[in-house]
Amino acid sequence: MNIIITGAPGRMGRTLVTLVHEHSRLTLAGATDRPDSSLLGTDIGALCGLGELNVPLVDDLEQCDPAADVVIDFTTPAASMDHLEYCRQQGIGLVIGTTGFSPEEKDLIAQAAREIPIVFAPNYSVGVTVLLSLVKQTAALLGDDYDVEIVEMHHRHKVDAPSGTALRLGEAAAEGLGRNLYDVAVYGREGAEGPREQQTIGFATLRGGDVVGDHTVVYATEGERIELTHKASNRNTFAKGALRAAQWLVDQPAGLYDMQDVLGLKNG
Structure with a gap:
């Protein structure tokens, strides 16, 4: 399973990169950062202390592996809207952990979920x-x-x-x-x-x-x-939950889901 991580140099991004690297069935298909980042071009593995992974940090999802299955997004509302549009156009799943969306932005997420599967949760623990x-x-x-x-x-x-x-x-x-x-x-x-x-x-x-x-x-x-x-006590609990959501999402039809769906608690 191929995963792109947006905001990869951030606190959550680095944790996700590390956990994907350590997972036997997951592959890092791309890592992005904001366009004005001084880290662009740096190998994300080296940045996270994992050694070279041959995954350079880029500023656009278009530069990542087109064979990606899911994008995991913990960035900002404005950036998440761009990532949402990319996933909609490519027909791939999106796990959103960004918070602070306006009601209008939440409506756009719900509209996109008519075409692609999306897990949208404020907390992945x-x-x-x-x-x-x-x-x-x-x-x-x-x-x-x-x-x-x-x-x-x-x-x-x-x-x-x-x-x-x-x-x-x-x-x-x-x-x-x-x-x-x-x-x-x-x-x-x-x-x-x-x-x-x-x-x-x-x-x-x-x-x-x-x-x-x-x-x-x-x-x-x-x-x-x-x-x-x-x-x-640490971000691993959120990152592990997001990866669990990503693995669950690839088998789902278009729709808007949350972590209660992922854990099967909706009817519990």
């Missing part, structure tokens, strides 16, 4: 995928008597807030409660806002250091509190 199911089930069991708050923390370099994973956790809780997240979400609080409105789902965002990703969903009521927490 198997643990977070299971957590999403637990969050929805717990919200449904507890009902409106419990307030729902979501706290997330990431490294200082993360550019979007709240994280895509936090938003997806909020959606899962809202689904369990029969609410629309975007009608009830509160993104931070400041000043004399008055008492908390019962139907709201609150988000608190923390940034600092080298935190890979911590997420906690809090259910609070009079006299007790339940917390569901996931903490990632």
Whole structure:
């Protein structure tokens, strides 16, 4: 199976390159970076400390192996839109781990999924995928008597807030409660806002250091509190999940999927 990795010199990109290189059934078919990168032309294997892989870093998917089966994309929304169009034109699958998309960009992804298979998830951790199911089930069991708050923390370099994973956790809780997240979400609080409105789902965002990703969903009521927490200690868990998604995707028809599809949890 031939895989192209976009944003290959980044934190996630390097992890993916290493795991593909170590995998007996996967081949690196290309590695890209942004057009203004000073690393263009460098062998991605040498850049990742793996030795020469004969895969130079390029700025365009058109310069990668046309026999690629899947593109794995952890970049920026603007770059992901370009990668989406390339995959649509070539008829190959796309695994998207980029976050921070606008509603219009999400619509374009959904439209492309009518022609090609796409796995689109804010978090590729198997643990977070299971957590999403637990969050929805717990919200449904507890009902409106419990307030729902979501706290997330990431490294200082993360550019979007709240994280895509936090938003997806909020959606899962809202689904369990029969609410629309975007009608009830509160993104931070400041000043004399008055008492908390019962139907709201609150988000608190923390940034600092080298935190890979911590997420906690809090259910609070009079006299007790339940917390569901996931903490990632390194990026391997996300990269392994993305590779699992890529291998699953090649056998799927056109459609928009997420990690719950990959793990078979949708009807669980």
